[in-house]
Amino acid sequence: MRRSFMKTTTSFVCQECGYESPEWLGKCPECGTWNSLREFKSQVSNAKSQNYTSNLKTFGTQDLMPKNLSEIKFEKKSRLLTGFSEMDGVLGGGLVNGSVTLLAGDPGIGKSTLLLQMALTVASRLPHYSDDARKSGSKLKERIRSLNESRLSKESILEARSGSTFSSSENGQALSVLYISGEESEEQIKLRAERLSPGLKNQNLLLLSATNVDAIQQVVQNLKPSLIIVDSIQTMESEALTGLSGSVGQVRYAALSFIRTAKSLNIPVIIVGHVTKEGMVAGPMILSHMVDTVLFLEGEKATGTRILRSLKNRFGPVDEVGIFVMEGNGMAEVKTPEQFFLSKEQKSVPGSVLVSTIEGTRAFLVELQSLVVFSKFPLPRRVAIGIDNRRLELLLAVLQKHCRLPFETMDVFVNVAGGLKIQDPGTDLGICLSLFSSFKNIGLGKLVCIGEVGLLGELRNVPFLDKRIKEAKKLGFRNIVSAKTAKTLNEVIKSIQ
Numbered sequence: 001m002r003r004s005f006m007k008t009t010t011s012f013v014c015q016e017c018g019y020e021s022p023e024w025l026g027k028c029p030e031c032g033t034w035n036s037l038r039e040f041k042s043q044v045s046n047a048k049s050q051n052y053t054s055n056l057k058t059f060g061t062q063d064l065m066p067k068n069l070s071e072i073k074f075e076k077k078s079r080l081l082t083g084f085s086e087m088d089g090v091l092g093g094g095l096v097n098g099s100v101t102l103l104a105g106d107p108g109i110g111k112s113t114l115l116l117q118m119a120l121t122v123a124s125r126l127p128h129y130s131d132d133a134r135k136s137g138s139k140l141k142e143r144i145r146s147l148n149e150s151r152l153s154k155e156s157i158l159e160a161r162s163g164s165t166f167s168s169s170e171n172g173q174a175l176s177v178l179y180i181s182g183e184e185s186e187e188q189i190k191l192r193a194e195r196l197s198p199g200l201k202n203q204n205l206l207l208l209s210a211t212n213v214d215a216i217q218q219v220v221q222n223l224k225p226s227l228i229i230v231d232s233i234q235t236m237e238s239e240a241l242t243g244l245s246g247s248v249g250q251v252r253y254a255a256l257s258f259i260r261t262a263k264s265l266n267i268p269v270i271i272v273g274h275v276t277k278e279g280m281v282a283g284p285m286i287l288s289h290m291v292d293t294v295l296f297l298e299g300e301k302a303t304g305t306r307i308l309r310s311l312k313n314r315f316g317p318v319d320e321v322g323i324f325v326m327e328g329n330g331m332a333e334v335k336t337p338e339q340f341f342l343s344k345e346q347k348s349v350p351g352s353v354l355v356s357t358i359e360g361t362r363a364f365l366v367e368l369q370s371l372v373v374f375s376k377f378p379l380p381r382r383v384a385i386g387i388d389n390r391r392l393e394l395l396l397a398v399l400q401k402h403c404r405l406p407f408e409t410m411d412v413f414v415n416v417a418g419g420l421k422i423q424d425p426g427t428d429l430g431i432c433l434s435l436f437s438s439f440k441n442i443g444l445g446k447l448v449c450i451g452e453v454g455l456l457g458e459l460r461n462v463p464f465l466d467k468r469i470k471e472a473k474k475l476g477f478r479n480i481v482s483a484k485t486a487k488t489l490n491e492v493i494k495s496i497q
Contacts (some may be wrong), residue, residue: 054336078096084114096315294311368414368417371414391425414434
């Protein structure tokens with residue numbers, strides 16, 4: 001009888017693209033990032049390699065059979081509503097059963113608050129547990145938590161599952177929401193839940209404070225809840241791998257475990273991910289490729305405006321946005337997001353111009369503010385908040401070349417009111433006119449600008465032009481300048497002088 005042993009293999013994984021190398025490299029050959037390779041150790045048992053050939057014969061040759069495209073039957077996926085219409089719109093109609101969603105954002109931006117409110121809303125719509133099932137579930141969680149803390153074997157954890165049953169729906173899933181936190185205790189989560197929903201006594205929201213992935217999987221296999229929330233993936237770890245929580249290997253293993261659980265049990269899973277100082281999801285870049293949906297929560301902490309943006313979605317539109325406001329009692333969705341970024345009183349102020357921008361499938365009217373002053377420095381300053389600084393430099397060069405405006409001696413400041421970050425080239429005309437308005441110190445009135453400005457000073461058509469114009473007219477704005485009304489930027493500036 002052969003004795004099984006654990007063999008440790010070492011590789012280096014790029015945190016940006018997931019490229020693996022047997023040795024350390026200063027520059028990743030796949031994505032070209034410097035100093036991005038981190039050491040990754042994994043342990044493999046020789047028993048797995050011994051049974052590889054037999055498993056290949058029994059599983060690979062019998063079960064892996066390709067199917068003709070016409071033979072595959074498509075079934076429409078059911079969705080779970082989150083309780084926020086803005087979030088449901090970003091997801092494409094709600095959470096798809098069996099999907100894995102990654103929610104990322106800066107620290108303190110409101111990720112945990114939004115998910116806890118969503119968990120409370122979803123749990124309140126589910127039928128309540130029976131008293132016997134609730135007591136059985138509490139005993140099960142306490143037993144597994146004690147086993148996890150004492151670091152006993154998986155066999156002992158499996159024994160704790162025996163004899164515990166939960167009330168479930170017809171498809172075998174428990175009528176509950178499981179909120180797993182590796183950063184906060186259960187008492188802290190309850191205190192925040194009472195602040196968000198005072199007086200709410202919900203019996204369908206189950207809290208679990210744990211970081212052991214293997215023990216958590218046993219709890220999930222027994223409960224089979226309707227929704228799983230993991231906060232956060234960087235705090236999860238397993239004893240099967242070396243390294244601390246948050247390392248490349250631990251993050252990949254934990255993410256793969258929850259993905260397998262979601263697909264096998266047909267349960268939607270939401271994973272919270274931290275971000276780096278560059279604004280990227282912490283951990284390996286492959287994490288974003290593994291999940292079905294990637295959501296990013298952004299905004300300025302001082303303003304309270306929060307924007308939920310879809311960066312990847314296999315079940316809905318991409319680049320869709322949802323508008324929220326952080327208040328004292330939690331997140332509140334904006335009922336009229338099309339008018340949210342407009343000031344209540346539209347005055348004719350120099351440097352202020354309205355633009356119509358597209359975010360996802362919706363058109364928004366946004367106010368652009370510019371300030372142009374004489375510079376006392378040899379190199380004038382260019383400050384852009386909410387737009388790309390390189391785009392501002394390009395438009396200043398076009399104004400200086402084709403409109404004869406001396407911006408080479410001026411300090412220029414541009415801001416997007418409301419905290420929205422714009423990457424739409426259709427706002428180029430609005431940026432140019434706001435700079436001209438501030439430089440000449442003249443107000444443009446209720447003017448809406450739509451158009452992309454080329455390097456030759458021409459105005460170019462932008463996508464969804466009719467949709468932008470329709471939204472502006474719906475809000476009462478009739479004076480609209482676009483590529484339909486003028487051909488060049490110089491022509492527009494001469495008409496408003």
